[in-house]
Amino acid sequence: MLLKQNKESEKKGLFTRLKEGLAKTRSRFTQNISQLILGKKTLDKELLDLIEMQLLSADVGIESTQQLIHTLTEKLSRHELNNSETVLKILQDEMKKILLPAQIPLSIFSDKKPFVILMVGMNGAGKTTTIGKIAKKLQIENKSILLAAGDTFRAAAIEQLQVWGERNQIPVVSQQSGADTAAVIYDAMESAKSRAVDVLIADTAGRLHTQTNLMEELKKIKRVLTKLDATAPHEILLVLDASIGQNALTQAKQFNEAIGVTGLVLTKLDGTAKGGIIFAITNQLKLPIRFIGVGEGIDDLRPFDANEFVNALFE
Ligand SMILES: Nc1nc2c(ncn2[C@@H]2O[C@H](COP(=O)(O)OP(=O)(O)OP(=O)(O)O)[C@@H](O)[C@H]2O)c(=O)[nH]1
Ligand SMILES: [Mg+2]
Incomplete structure (x- = not known):
């Protein structure tokens, strides 16, 4: 039980460090996007254009930006973007999808010595x-x-x-x-x-x-x-x-x-x-x-x- 708690708090501590480490990117990139989205009353093409600009200026790159904007545009036209929270959630999910293929840890094969x-x-x-x-x-x-x-x-x-x-x-x-x-x-x-x-x-x-x-x-x-x-x-x-x-x-x-x-x-x-x-x-x-x-x-x-x-x- 105690071990489990320790593990949990250790995990929490590491996440806090990661958050601290990413503070600069957050303050000049994702925070701007969040503010844009949450501060906007109407969810329209104009908002998507503004998000697109933020993504491009944050070195996200053309391909990834287009992929993110494409998904949002589709959902917008299908009236699936009901509120700001949804927009933000969808954007984050799409970002995770882009990054997921790169999540392959280094494995050391023991049949190779060294x-x-x-x-x-x-x-x-x-x-x-x-x-x-x-x-x-x-x-x-x-x-x-x-x-x-x-x-x-x-x-x-x-x-x-x-x-x-x-x-x-x-x-x-x-x-x-x-x-x-x-x-x-x-x-x-x-x-x-x-x-x-x-x-x-x-x-x-x-x-x-x-x-x-x-x-x-x-x-x-x-x-x-x-x-x-x-x-x-x-x-x-x-x-x-x-x-x-x-x-x-x-x-x-x-x-x-x-x-x-x-x-x-x-x-x-x-x-x-x-x-x-x-x-x-x-x-x-x-x-x-x-x-x-x-x-x-x-x-x-x-x-x-x-x-x-x-x-x-x-x-
Ligand atoms: N803030 C920060 N500093 C880092 C990180 N990784 C490495 N550094 C620092 O970057 C500096 C250069 O690191 P080195 O490991 O010497 O780089 P190197 O590639 O071996 O460089 P050369 O030997 O000149 O080819 C050191 O002061 C490291 O402490 C990091 O993730 N964050
Ligand atoms: Mg070196």
């Missing part, structure tokens, strides 16, 4: 810190973990991972700065195999996507991993900074074309009013969103839940 996660993304997106948070979560699930310090370009990057690893008793395979990334990751993979480690998470550098050699390097890492396990890497996680809005979409397309992304992490949703980008990302990329980041703490990286996300945007 299960290899390759972390990619532009510099500053949040790769290294996200590795720390994911590793902690997996450690709590009793999985053994090894990290590969594959970002050998930034001098501080290797140390950042080493310090973190020491603090959390998670081993880190590294070489000196400037070393070949693919070689570091290959070494780490050999080591993970010989130690029968459950999960290997490999960090990489994130230089500008206009420099084609980053993509070439990532391809090389993939090839090298395949030599030790034909099915590796088992997950290529692209970390995207949500606060860059539409640019995140462009980046994602480039990474996906070059190396085939299998999952997304959307970070820094807490620092931005551009949270609407998640609709455009889901609609256009059709990739699972494994985690969303709404702050710097470990609990601020959470598995993506479409219902919870939309509820937090409107509450």
Whole structure:
């Protein structure tokens, strides 16, 4: 009984954090829409036009906006929009429908030993810190973990991972700065195999996507991993900074074309009013969103839940 209560209050606490994390997007996006809808006495085409404008200016994207407006327009013509609350409810339900296909959590398959996660993304997106948070979560699930310090370009990057690893008793395979990334990751993979480690998470550098050699390097890492396990890497996680809005979409397309992304992490949703980008990302990329980041703490990286996300945007 007490355990159940604890679980309930824990869940409530996490939802509150999610709500807090999404405060900026809520205050400049969904709150405006709610006010528009609830403040309007007549539910007509004009109202839908105003909603459409709000959606577009919040980076929701043309496709998702059209989908949302289309549903509302149909219901309006069928006289099914009786009151403001209904409009708001239908809008939220449609938003959940758009996001639901992206709600596929990361699963670690135990027949892959190690299960290899390759972390990619532009510099500053949040790769290294996200590795720390994911590793902690997996450690709590009793999985053994090894990290590969594959970002050998930034001098501080290797140390950042080493310090973190020491603090959390998670081993880190590294070489000196400037070393070949693919070689570091290959070494780490050999080591993970010989130690029968459950999960290997490999960090990489994130230089500008206009420099084609980053993509070439990532391809090389993939090839090298395949030599030790034909099915590796088992997950290529692209970390995207949500606060860059539409640019995140462009980046994602480039990474996906070059190396085939299998999952997304959307970070820094807490620092931005551009949270609407998640609709455009889901609609256009059709990739699972494994985690969303709404702050710097470990609990601020959470598995993506479409219902919870939309509820937090409107509450
Ligand atoms: N507010 C907030 N900050 C975040 C989030 N995720 C990451 N950060 C911060 O973003 C900054 C950059 O994160 P890193 O993990 O170093 O980014 P990176 O992708 O490894 O960057 P490079 O190593 O330069 O390629 C750090 O200060 C993180 O604490 C998030 O969800 N919310
Ligand atoms: Mg890094």
